Amino acid sequence: MEETLSNLCCKCSEEEIWKAVTTILGDGDAKQWKRDCIKRCVNVRNGRVQSLLKKVHPYTGLPAHTQQAVQKLGVSWQLVVTERSSKETILPQNDVFFFPMSATVRWYSLESLPLRNLKRLTVYGLAPVFYGSDGNAMKTSPCQRSLLLQHDLDRSKWSSGRSPDGQDNTVDIYILGHGLMLATWKEGGGLAFVSLSLHSHQLVQRSTMGTSDSMYIPKLSKPPFDDVDTQYGLHGYSCTIELRNQRAVYWGQQFQQLHCDKQNLVGRYARLVPIRSDVTYDHSHTNKKIHMPWKTDVFKGIVQDMCILDVTLHDDQCQPMWCISTPVTLNPSTEAQVNYHYEGDNYFIDYKDDMGQIHMQLIWVEEREQYAIVSVILDVSLTAINIWYGTSY
Known part of the structure; x- marks a missing residue:
């Protein structure tokens, strides 16, 4: 069975692998093999990430095809709003816009939750596990969560009347750090929208290769040491x-x-x-x-x-x-x-x-x-x- 699964992972699409494993073992006895199948499919997907991001843009020095990689892999971003009662509201992104060095994700189809009742904002990358023979994500594929950030809302700061960082006649906007920004309605104080700015450097890796509990941590590649240069690290x-x-x-x-x-x-x-x-x-x-x-x-x-x-x-x-x-x-x-x-x-x-x-x-x-x-x-x-x-x- 191990050899069969390896051959399937090499030759077939993820959809075909899943169907084959279920057919061979049946739904009731296939749990471990399904876990192995998912793991192998995730590894195949993560390998594709590297090939999709190989080309570097001559201007920014960042991957040239981040937007195309996100679209090809079917990556999206999910916001989880946790209330102080521990109730969670899960929100898919409303839209995303790409720029030369970054992307902005927005969530604005929100319940008007009072800010004082909110405990935490958490953002996950969602990456499909299974892909069809055309290389595109299956619409019915389960998704793997990758933790991007978690921001605790300090109740004391809001209750003491924190001044907004920006405002108009309708909303107050607060900058929370790490690219996160939220707005509340001036009338009622409910949550109006949330947006997140994401730098493109290793964005696809961060959105696909973490877990639901931990962020993706890249390996540090230090420049070669130069003990002759007396200004090493201060120029160039x-x-x-x-x-x-x-x-x-x-x-x-x-x-x-x-x-x-x-x-x-x-x-x-x-x-x-x-x-x-x-x-x-x-x-x-x-x-x-x-x-x-x-x-x-x-x-x-x-x-x-x-x-x-x-x-x-x-x-x-x-x-x-x-x-x-x-x-x-x-x-x-x-x-x-x-x-x-x-x-x-x-x-x-x-x-x-x-x-x-x-x-x-x-x-x-x-x-x-x-x-x-x-x-x-x-x-x-x-x-x-x-x-x-x-x-x-």
């Missing part, structure tokens, strides 16, 4: 940055050969400066005013001064080192600033995580109805650099 970076909403890109640019000399370290950070404020030819413009459209089954609106920040920082071996896809806000600057090249209100975008921090400065140019991006600073944690390169700065 490239970075691609985009500002977008959930449907369209406002601005994007790539920066090559970023570096930081030892004498220019800022505290425990290596400072990389893709756009210098005092060099006008570094500056660029967005294509329009930045805002975040939203929708539910019944309503839609626009929240101003809010967008999604996508960042990919590659090391000197062109390996993705720092990957970000997160909602951010444009905050008006409270400092008096004079700029001789642009006349308008100053804004900034700040982001911080364990890998480092990002600061962007923008000026709203009224006559062009665009933002001028006049400064971008990436501070990469020396701790992260030391772990990545095996250095000791």
Whole structure:
């Protein structure tokens, strides 16, 4: 039977394997063989993931066919809303949009659950197990859950009246971290929608190769050590940055050969400066005013001064080192600033995580109805650099 199953897995589609195992053993006696069959089919599927993602996009340095791989494998994303009573509501995605470096998944067919009653938001990747002879997922296939994130809603923060990160006349929007954003109705405080920004780096692996209880953990591939280079780990970076909403890109640019000399370290950070404020030819413009459209089954609106920040920082071996896809806000600057090249209100975008921090400065140019991006600073944690390169700065 072992040899027969191996031959089936090599030669037949998953649908044919399943039918063959059931026919040979019968429904009642086939449990273990069915488990082995599922395991083998999952392994075959995971092997296909690697082949589908082999080609690298020359601009982003990320897999060129992430969207096609997701569609070919039939991957989707599921939101589980857990109430404080432990009741769970399972919600399939309403839509997903792909961008050069990321994807945004939205859930907006929601019951109007009061936020104060919610305990946890959990997102899973759903990957079908069985595929037909054409290579596409079977419509009736069971799906394997892969944990992407789990966010506990701290009751004390909400009860103390946390201020929203963005709002319009209808909804309040809160940025929860790790790309997760939720909105509540101003009237009643019920859950209006949830969205998740997902960076493309190993997205398909994270959505297919984890389990329902644990996330997929990739193997770290460290660059080769160079004990001759006195600035090892401080140069040779490239970075691609985009500002977008959930449907369209406002601005994007790539920066090559970023570096930081030892004498220019800022505290425990290596400072990389893709756009210098005092060099006008570094500056660029967005294509329009930045805002975040939203929708539910019944309503839609626009929240101003809010967008999604996508960042990919590659090391000197062109390996993705720092990957970000997160909602951010444009905050008006409270400092008096004079700029001789642009006349308008100053804004900034700040982001911080364990890998480092990002600061962007923008000026709203009224006559062009665009933002001028006049400064971008990436501070990469020396701790992260030391772990990545095996250095000791």
